[in-house]
Amino acid sequence: MPEQKVVETDYLLLEAPRERKFITGSQAMAEAVKRANVDIAIAYPITPQSETMHLVGDLWAQGYLKDYYRAEEEYGAMSAIAGAVRGGARAFTATSGPGLLRGLEAIASWPGHRIPAVLGVLTRVVNAPLSIQPDNVEISYLMNCGMVVLHAENQQDVFDFTLASFAISEMVDVYLPIAVCTEGFFVTHAKGYVNMTPEDMKLPPRDPYKAPVPPTDCEIPPARIQRDAPVQKSNFMSYLIHQVWQQEVWSSNMRAMKYIYKYLNGPIEVINPDAEVFVAASGCAAAQAREAVRYAQMEGLNVGLLKIKSIVPFPSKEVRETLKNAKAIIVPEHNIVGWLAKEIKANIPNSDNVIGRPRVYGGMTLPVELIMDEIYAALGIKKDKTVLV
Amino acid sequence: MEQMLELQPADYRSDIEPTWCPGCGDFGVISAITKALSELKIRPENVVSVSGIGCSSRAPLFLKNYSMHVLHGRAIPTAIGVKLANPNLTVLVEAGDGDLFSIGSGHNPHAARRNIDITVLCMDNQVYGLTKNQISPTSREGLYGSLTPFGSIDKPVNPISYMLTFGATFVAQTYAGNLKHMSDIIKQAISHRGFSFVNIISPCPTYNKVDTFKYYKDKTIDINENGHKEIDNLQKALELAMKDLEHYYSESAKVPIGIFYKKEEPTYQDRVNEIKQRYKASKDINPQIFIDECKVLPV
Ligand SMILES: Cc1ncc(C[n+]2csc(CCOP(=O)(O)OP(=O)(O)O)c2C)c(N)n1
Ligand code: SF4
Ligand SMILES: [Mg+2]
Numbered sequence: 001m002p003e004q005k006v007v008e009t010d011y012l013l014l015e016a017p018r019e020r021k022f023i024t025g026s027q028a029m030a031e032a033v034k035r036a037n038v039d040i041a042i043a044y045p046i047t048p049q050s051e052t053m054h055l056v057g058d059l060w061a062q063g064y065l066k067d068y069y070r071a072e073e074e075y076g077a078m079s080a081i082a083g084a085v086r087g088g089a090r091a092f093t094a095t096s097g098p099g100l101l102r103g104l105e106a107i108a109s110w111p112g113h114r115i116p117a118v119l120g121v122l123t124r125v126v127n128a129p130l131s132i133q134p135d136n137v138e139i140s141y142l143m144n145c146g147m148v149v150l151h152a153e154n155q156q157d158v159f160d161f162t163l164a165s166f167a168i169s170e171m172v173d174v175y176l177p178i179a180v181c182t183e184g185f186f187v188t189h190a191k192g193y194v195n196m197t198p199e200d201m202k203l204p205p206r207d208p209y210k211a212p213v214p215p216t217d218c219e220i221p222p223a224r225i226q227r228d229a230p231v232q233k234s235n236f237m238s239y240l241i242h243q244v245w246q247q248e249v250w251s252s253n254m255r256a257m258k259y260i261y262k263y264l265n266g267p268i269e270v271i272n273p274d275a276e277v278f279v280a281a282s283g284c285a286a287a288q289a290r291e292a293v294r295y296a297q298m299e300g301l302n303v304g305l306l307k308i309k310s311i312v313p314f315p316s317k318e319v320r321e322t323l324k325n326a327k328a329i330i331v332p333e334h335n336i337v338g339w340l341a342k343e344i345k346a347n348i349p350n351s352d353n354v355i356g357r358p359r360v361y362g363g364m365t366l367p368v369e370l371i372m373d374e375i376y377a378a379l380g381i382k383k384d385k386t387v388l389v
Numbered sequence: 390m391e392q393m394l395e396l397q398p399a400d401y402r403s404d405i406e407p408t409w410c411p412g413c414g415d416f417g418v419i420s421a422i423t424k425a426l427s428e429l430k431i432r433p434e435n436v437v438s439v440s441g442i443g444c445s446s447r448a449p450l451f452l453k454n455y456s457m458h459v460l461h462g463r464a465i466p467t468a469i470g471v472k473l474a475n476p477n478l479t480v481l482v483e484a485g486d487g488d489l490f491s492i493g494s495g496h497n498p499h500a501a502r503r504n505i506d507i508t509v510l511c512m513d514n515q516v517y518g519l520t521k522n523q524i525s526p527t528s529r530e531g532l533y534g535s536l537t538p539f540g541s542i543d544k545p546v547n548p549i550s551y552m553l554t555f556g557a558t559f560v561a562q563t564y565a566g567n568l569k570h571m572s573d574i575i576k577q578a579i580s581h582r583g584f585s586f587v588n589i590i591s592p593c594p595t596y597n598k599v600d601t602f603k604y605y606k607d608k609t610i611d612i613n614e615n616g617h618k619e620i621d622n623l624q625k626a627l628e629l630a631m632k633d634l635e636h637y638y639s640e641s642a643k644v645p646i647g648i649f650y651k652k653e654e655p656t657y658q659d660r661v662n663e664i665k666q667r668y669k670a671s672k673d674i675n676p677q678i679f680i681d682e683c684k685v686l687p688v
Contacts, residue, residue, distance in 0.1 A: 040474060
């Protein structure tokens with residue numbers, strides 16, 4: 001067995017020395033799993049997730065994981081994750097696009113069943129024409145389950161978010177699954193610099209007895225609603241039980257925010273807080289937004305970046321505060337529906353200032369020029385053609 | 390060491406009164422499960438029951454052991470997760486014919502062929518009870534259901550041959566009208582190392598007016614007492630299994646109950662452990678060796 005010593009969570013996430021490596025997003029996710037003292041990984045292959053789970057399989061061969069199980073498909077994979085986590089294990093899985101939607105049947109019930117698992121979501125087209133290309137519309141389906149949803153910009157985020165998620169998901173006042181999303185191919189199959197904690201250190205093991213709910217299913221509401229006649233036959237009782245349970249799930253979700261502050265440096269990142277125009281983005285689009293903001297600043301324009309790391313819980317207060325004086329908020333996205341633009345609109349008073357463009361989908365790249373066009377338009381600058389050099 | 394009290398079947402029941410209709414076969418099934426567990430001296434804290442959705446899938450709520458009541462059709466994969474995480478537990482799936490052979494039918498083959506050490510108890514009433522009378526995959530042709538007012542026109546699934554062909558290492562059938570037989574078979578299924586499947590004919594007097602206790606009363610025949618002794622012979626088991634549904638078409642045919650097949654084979658966990666031993670996990674391992682060796686390894 002490879003020698004890894006258990007270190008305190010706070011030490012590993014906040015203080016441990018870091019070494020810089022040039023790796024892909026898939027490698028970054030697997031490297032985080034390696035340091036997370038994971039008991040079991042369960043998955044079903046799908047492009048572009050396959051590489052990540054292959055690398056996690058290698059970790060099993062090397063002795064970092066106790067078990068590695070390939071399920072029969074995603075209903076099976078996500079159900080087995082629930083069983084394994086309730087059975088006391090720390091569990092990891094990842095999927096993409098159609099795999100996520102198939103798995104959503106079980107995933108939607110994870111939060112209410114209080115399953116602290118970590119799910120990698122390596123996005124891929126789900127709408128027809130079918131394709132394996134990166135498009136993150138699937139994240140919108142995840143947003144209403146009750147789980148924590150983080151969106152990673154690059155390989156570094158993938159490493160940091162994944163490692164921290166194992167710790168955050170098991171906090172007794174959170175105790176929920178966490179999805180670490182990033183764009184397939186653009187991040188998973190491309191290399192970037194990642195500062196990583198030492199290979200020979202890992203998180204403390206999961207203590208399944210540190211839990212906010214008793215483990216006997218028929219004692220807790222998900223089963224209790226169906227268990228005895230008075231509850232089951234009275235819709236009113238059933239509504240009430242469901243209501244308080246889901247309120248607790250969503251309150252727990254909000255309580256994840258303090259750990260996002262502690263371990264991930266907060267749910268947002270802001271460049272140029274006094275900007276007149278903001279580009280607000282998450283995931284891979286934030287990388288392009290960052291570039292656009294850099295160009296704009298080089299041209300002397302008063303443009304800022306709002307990167308949103310945590311999609312659920314959504315940092316409403318922080319977003320409102322950042323954007324309160326913005327004349328225009330440009331929201332570039334890798335999907336056709338514009339879920340991030342909608343979320344921002346729903347959370348700020350001046351929602352008319354949100355420009356839900358540019359949007360690319362079906363795997364198209366997001367050229368910085370497209371964002372610049374929106375910046376010029378917002379500032380009333382006329383250009384024939386935007387060409388950046 | 391502290392002396393453990395011997396537990397009686399009643400000690401395995403939770404304090405919840407079953408919500409089943411009077412006369413439902415499932416009452417008998419939980420009696421058989423509690424009898425089997427108490428006779429095997431397996432303590433409730435070491436048992437996990439996993440069920441899907443259906444009248445039958447309520448069974449775990451009426452038992453004292455740990456349980457998970459999960460989505461319709463997903464009891465088997467959830468149970469697999471529990472077993473992988475915690476191999477020392479006795480893991481039971483308690484679900485219906487609809488749950489296991491319609492919506493969840495895709496999971497059986499893989500649990501069976503991998504010989505995962507769980508016990509699947511199918512409470513087969515040949516109908517969807519909970520959703521109030523629709524035909525199920527095991528319903529006989531012609532059976533009336535609320536969505537099939539002129540009777541089912543589908544051929545029924547044969548649960549026994551289904552599980553045998555997918556490689557289950559223990560396949561049996563029993564009947565809710567015969568407590569002794571039922572608990573005996575369940576005991577053997579739980580004791581079997583590997584994947585075990587028991588089809589329990591458990592009549593639904595409320596909706597299935599054909600496959601009733603009265604119908605089955607003199608219909609069943611114990612195959613093990615009537616010549617089927619070579620239970621590790623798959624060919625013979627399959628031949629017998631093919632007769633399972635004959636009674637739907639011929640009045641004189643009997644319903645076979647007993648153990649069709651039982652064979653000791655390495656379980657999934659055994660195989661994983663063997664691989665672990667063979668390769669001795671090491672940080673320096675180059676996963677390429679698996680790829681190279683797989684080309685020459687006997688399967
Ligand atoms: C995904 C999903 N589809 C459909 C249903 C509705 N449903 C509940 S129980 C059931 C069938 C139950 O039949 P069976 O498993 O044979 O159980 P029984 O009630 O007969 O014991 C169906 C279709 C559901 N709960 N979930
Ligand atoms: S409807 Fe049928 S299966 Fe359901 S509880 Fe009543 S008798 Fe049993
Ligand atoms: Mg049924």
